[in-house]
Amino acid sequence: MPAPSQSVARWSRWLALWLLALALCVLAAPARPADALALSDAVQRVDAWPAVTLATDAARRWTLDDVLAHPDAFAAAATPPGNLGPRPAIHWLKLPLHLAAPAARTWWFAIDYPLLDRADLYLLRDGQPVVHRVMGNHRPYAQRPLPTRLHAVALELQPGVAYELLLRVDTAGAAILPMSLMTLPELMRHESDTRLWQGLAAGFGLCLFVYAVVRAAASRDPMFLWFAVAAASGTLFFFTYHGLAAQYLWPHHVWLTRNAAVLWMYGILAGGFMFTEHTLAMAKVSRVASGVMHAGAAVSLLGAVLFAGGVASYSAATVLLASIGLVPMLIGLPVAAYRAHGGDRAARWIFLGFCLYSLGVATMAALNAGLVPATRWNLHAFQAGSLLLLLCWIMVMSVRAEEVRHAADRARIEQERLTLIARTDALTGLLNRRGLHEALEPRLARAGAGRLAAVYLIDLDGFKAVNDSHGHDAGDELLRQIGQRLCALAGQDALVARLGGDEFVVASSWLADETEATALAERLQVAVAEPFTLPHGPCSVGMTLGYALAPRHGTDATTLLKRADTAMYAGKQAGRGRSRAYGGAQPMAARNA
Secondary structure (H helix, E strand, O other): OOOHHHHHHHHHHHHHHHHHHHHHHHHOOOOOOOOOEEEOOOOOEEEOHHHOEEEEEOOOOOOHHHHHHOHHHOEEOOOOOOEOOOOOOEEEEEEEEEEOOOOOEEEEEEEOOOOOOEEEEEEEEOOEEEEEEEEOOOOOHHHOOOOOOOEEEEEEEOOOOOEEEEEEEEOOOOOEOOEEEEOHHHHHHHHHHHHHHHHHHHHHHHHHHHHHHHHHHHHOOHHHHHHHHHHHHHHHHHHHHOOHHHHHOOOOOHHHHHHHHHHHHHHHHHHHHHHHHHHOOHHHHOHHHHHHHHHHHHHHHHHHHHHHOOOOOHHHHHHHHHHHOOHHHHHHHHHHHHHHHOOOHHHHHHHHHHHHHHHHHHHHHHHHOOOOOOOHHHHHHHHHHHHHHHHHHHHHHHHHHHHHHHHHHHHHHHHHHHHHHHHEOOOOOOEOHHHHHHHHHHHHHOOEOOEEEEEEEEEEEOHHHHHHHHOHHHHHHHHHHHHHHHHHHHOOOOEEEEEEOOEEEEEEEEEOOHHHHHHHHHHHHHHHHOOEEEOOEEEOOEEEEEEEEEOOOOOOHHHHHHHHHHHHHHHHHOOOOOEEEOOOOOOOOOOOO
16 A cells, blocks of 8 residues: 555646646637538437627627627637636527428427526527527426426427527526537437436435434434535535426425525535544644634535525625635645545545545536536536545545444453453452452352352461462462462362452352262362472462352352351361361361361
C-alpha cells in the first residue's frame, strides 16, 4: 500500500489534469452554424445546436415582430454548444429546418434541462408563425405541452417546406440549452433510460439515508445524523435537478418546481460541513477550522430558512450558495491530507472523496458559468462526483465504526483483565477470596439431594520452616507447586483458591454422598504429602484439612467457609496432619506429618 503522502500527491495530480481538461474545453472554438438542420428517416435524433444562431435582447423588450423584422440580428453563438451561461438577458435562438424524408413526419423538439424557467417556441413556415408553444418550469406540470420531465414540443413537418424555429429563452439561472430533435420512439427510449438511472440513484440515496438514520439512533453518533442530512438532501436535489420531482412529488406546486433545488443544496452543504468536521475531528487539529465548519453549517441552515420564507430572493440565495459552496472542500482537503499523512484511514477516504467530488463541482461550476458545452457527461458530472463522495463517506463511517468497535473491544479486554486481577491471586494464579465467593455461590445454589458440594479449607503444616530455612523465594515456589498439584487432583470442575498465606480452598460440586467427599479429602492429603522439588532440593510439608458440605452444613459460601475453618481448627488441635468434617471427627494421620 502506498504511503499516505504518495496517495495525496497522486490524487492532487489527477485533480490538476481534470482542471486542465476543463480549461481546454473552455478554449475550444465553438462550431459554426450549418445552413439548415437536415431531418430524415435515416436518423432518430439530431443535435440542434450546430445550426443555431443567436440574438440577445439585453433590454428585454423585443417582440416576435421585432425579431422577424431584424433577421440580421442573429449570428453564430460565441459560446460552448448548448450553453449560453448566466447572461441577464433574453435570448432568441433561430434554427432552420429541412425535412428530407419523402413523407410527413412528427418530430419532437426537446430541451433536456428541466430547471429552465421559460422558453417560448415559434414554428415558422415560409416566414410566418404557425405554432406557438410555451415550455418551462414556471408552469404546473399538467399544463406542459408534453407531460414529461424535460421540455418538449411536437412538430408536424412537411417535406420540401422551409421551416424555422424561433426560441425565446428567459431564465433566472444559467441558460443551459441541450437541444435536440427526436422521433417519438427515441424520445421514449431517452426518457426511459433517464428514469431508470435516476430511479437507481434515488433508491441508492434512500438506502443510505435509512442506514444512516438507523445507525444514528443506535449509536447516538451525530456523524451518522449529518450523513443522513447530506444523503437525503443530495437525493432530493438530483431528483429535482433532473425534473423527476416535478413529475412525481409536487406536479402542481410551481414554487417547489422552480426553487426546491436551491433548498436541497443548502441541506447538502449543512450536512457536508458537519459530517466533515466530525469525521476529521477538526477540533483536535485546528479550533479555527472547526469553528468555520460549524459556522458554515449554521449559515447554510439559516440561508435555507430565509429563502423558504421569502426573505431572501432567488439570486441572493444562489450567490450565498456560490460563496460558501466550496468551503467544506477547501478546508476539509488540507485537514484530510494532514490526518491521512499521520495514518488516519478515514481521512484517506475523505481526501479521495473530496478529490472525486471536486471534479464534479468544477465541471458544474464551469457549466453554470457558460464555459463548457452542455453535454450528457457535463450535465451528470456533479451527480457522479456526489455519488462517489457518498461512497467514500460510507467507507469513512465504516472505518470510524470499526475504530469504535476496536476501542470497545480494547476497553472490554482491559476490564476483563482488571476483573481477573481483582479475582486472582497474583502469586499462584488461583482464585483469591473475592473470586472464590463469586464463583462458588452459583454452584452452591444448585446443591441438593444427590448433588452435594464440599468446601475444603487447607492449612499447610511446616510451611514457616521452609521460609525460615530456604527464604521466601523457595516458599513462593512451594506455594505455586501446591496450587498446581491441587488443581490437577481436584479436576476441571472444582474450584481451587488461595486465601492468603499458606491457606488454600478446594470446592468440589456434584458429589454423590458424604463418602465421596471423605475420599476426596484423603486424596488431597496424599497429594500434598508427596515431596516437592525446589531449587535447593526436595521438600515435604503436611496439611490440616477441614471441610463442610452443602446443603447439610450451609447453603452460602460464607457459612461453609466458616464451618470448614472450624473443622480445620479442630483438626489442628487434634494434632495436625488430619482431615475433619464439620460437626464430626474423621481423623487421618498424615503420612508425612
